[in-house]
Amino acid sequence: MARWQINLTVLWLGQFLVMGGMTMIIPFLPLYIQEMGVTDAHEVAMWSSVIFAGNFVTSFLFQPLWGGLADRYGRKVMLLRSGFGMAVVMTLMGFASDPLHLLLLRVMNGVISGFMPAAVALMSTNTPREKIGFAMGTLQSGGVAGSILGPFIGGLLAEWIGFRSIFYITGILLFCASLLALFLVKEKFDASAAQSKPKISLLQxxxxxxxxxxxxxxxxxxxxxxxxxxxxxxxxxxxxxxxxxxxxxxxxxxxxxxxxxxxxxxxxxxxxxxxxxxxxxxxxxxxxxxxxxxxxxxxxxxxxxxxxxxxxxxxxxxxxxxxxxxxxxxxxxxxxxxxxxxxxxxxxxxxxxxxxxxxxxxxxxxxxxxxxxxxxxxxxxxxxxxxxxxxxxxxxxxxxxx
Structure with missing residues (x-):
């Protein structure tokens, strides 16, 4: 396999696990909140909506920050930061004892997220120009597959092993995917040249x-x-x-x-x-x-x-x-x-x-x-x-x- 194909295979798996992990909670999130002691139907619905949206709010705010750092220090570094960070946060969600704890962890997950844009940027800059369309389409299919199968797998696992264990398993899988990226993904990036450029703010x-x-x-x-x-x-x-x-x-x-x-x-x-x-x-x-x-x-x-x-x-x-x-x-x-x-x-x-x-x-x-x-x-x-x-x-x- 060519180097770009190895990168694509590993990052496809990473995209699948990231999106699967983010959507796996959809079928049982209200039930998990009820398990924490919230019984009022309106409160459960409110907490479910806020907790699910919390990830996207902070992701919207912080993505440009991580993108700027990736351009200075490399996309692979941002991949690993996000992958290992989300592995830890996802595992901690299994220890949450209150909906507020879960909300704070989802918010934190959005703060440290950035695996997907880093993967896209890495593939686009390390793939032959004539193969970029195929690489982008294939990479998206990994995220889509995770989005499809995440809720399905989450629903099945909730029946078999309980809610909390799902977070532990997801954290372990994200950790393994990040290890694969650490050892197998290679990036052509001149860090010294990138860091020698003037530092500019997000607005600039x-x-x-x-x-x-x-x-x-x-x-x-x-x-x-x-x-x-x-x-x-x-x-x-x-x-x-x-x-x-x-x-x-x-x-x-x-x-x-x-x-x-x-x-x-x-x-x-x-x-x-x-x-x-x-x-x-x-x-x-x-x-x-x-x-x-x-x-x-x-x-x-x-x-x-x-x-x-x-x-x-x-x-x-x-x-x-x-x-x-x-x-x-x-x-x-x-x-x-x-x-x-x-x-x-x-x-x-x-x-x-x-x-x-x-x-x-x-x-x-x-x-x-x-x-x-x-x-x-x-x-x-x-x-x-x-x-x-x-x-x-x-x-x-x-x-x-x-």
Whole structure:
């Protein structure tokens, strides 16, 4: 195997474990809070929402800081910092005796997170240019696989070994993945040259990146993608119940509808990434945004579970080409030596979409319903496609600055 392929294999596993560990708590988080002594249903719901969101709030705030340090000291260092740090924090979650303890640990997890943008930056700067699309797509498939299987594995393990043991196992797996990265991932990085450059603040770094007008446009694209996708996500089980009724296998169908987009995404990401290496990421991004917008429309018109499954599967295919194309374009337009900082700002935009999408969707659902949210997502993604055409289609994709 070539060096970049070894890096990709190890980082794929790391992405899988990080996302799996972050989403594994979804099925049993309210039950874990009840085990801590909280019995009021409203309080349980409130704590569950705050604890789950806490990770994304601090991740949004701290990602640019870690990105700046990665550009000065290396991406592998940031990988290891995040991987070993999350292993410790995840293990400590198993010792939490109060919801406040769990909230503080989730907040801390967001502070020290950064494995994913560091992995993306490392792969983008240590992969042959003609293979970057494939590498970005494959790397995303690892995170998506973790997101899909995390809740499923978490639900199974909760039944077999109890809630607290899941955190211990996840911590151990993250520690092992970080050890693999320590010994197997290699990075070409001139630390002395990077540290000899003038030190700039986060605001100065953003101002410098903003001079390349395509980068803020790409951050906006990432935000709108996440916002659109997550605005209706929390309400999908209720929509499945509306279509299926309160009969048998309701939980199974709800889980299947929730995960089918991830499966098609995981399959499509490497294929679309390989195609973007041939025809360019801008075309793939515009095509996938349009396809995702179209895929949301039939979701507002379905009358049974199978129609919804087909529409969600189609949506996942187009999702598979969006974020990898954005990551490839960020690599294209970012000045040399600022790759990690640039990816970290994009991760902040992604975290902001993760936070605001469900909140705004929950508020709007009372007035327009989940079908209205599907239509809203279609409109936003179509507008996003027009934004991409306006800001990125101008005589082809230019070469990297710097």
């Amino acid at each position: 770094g953003f101002r410098e990146l903003k001079q390349t007008r395509e980068l803020p446009a790409l951050y906006a694209v990432t935000f709108v993608i996440q916002f659109s996708m997550l605005s209706s996500m929390a309400l999908i089980p209720l929509f499945v119940q509306e279509l299926h009724g309160k009969g048998e296998m309701l939980a199974f169908y709800a889980g299947l509808v929730g995960s089918v987009t991830g499966f098609s995404n995981m399959i499509a990401s490497p294929l679309l990434g390989r195609l973007s290496d041939r025809i360019g990421p801008v075309k793939i991004l515009a095509f996938c945004l349009l396809g995702a917008a179209v895929s949301f429309i039939p979701q507002a018109l379905v009358t049974n579970i199978w129609q919804l499954l087909a529409a969600r599967f189609m949506l996942g295919i187009f999702m598979g080409g969006m974020l990898p194309s954005v990551q490839m374009l960020i690599r294209t337009y970012t000045p040399n030596g600022m790759e990690s900082r640039s990816y970290s700002f994009n991760t902040s935009a992604l975290s902001l979409g993760n936070m605001l999408g469900p909140v705004v969707g929950g508020v709007l659902s009372s007035s327009i319903g989940i079908k209205g949210l599907f239509v809203m997502a279609a409109v936003l993604l179509f507008a996003n496609m027009l934004w991409v055409r306006k800001t990125l289609f101008h005589g082809g994709t230019k070469q990297r600055a710097g």
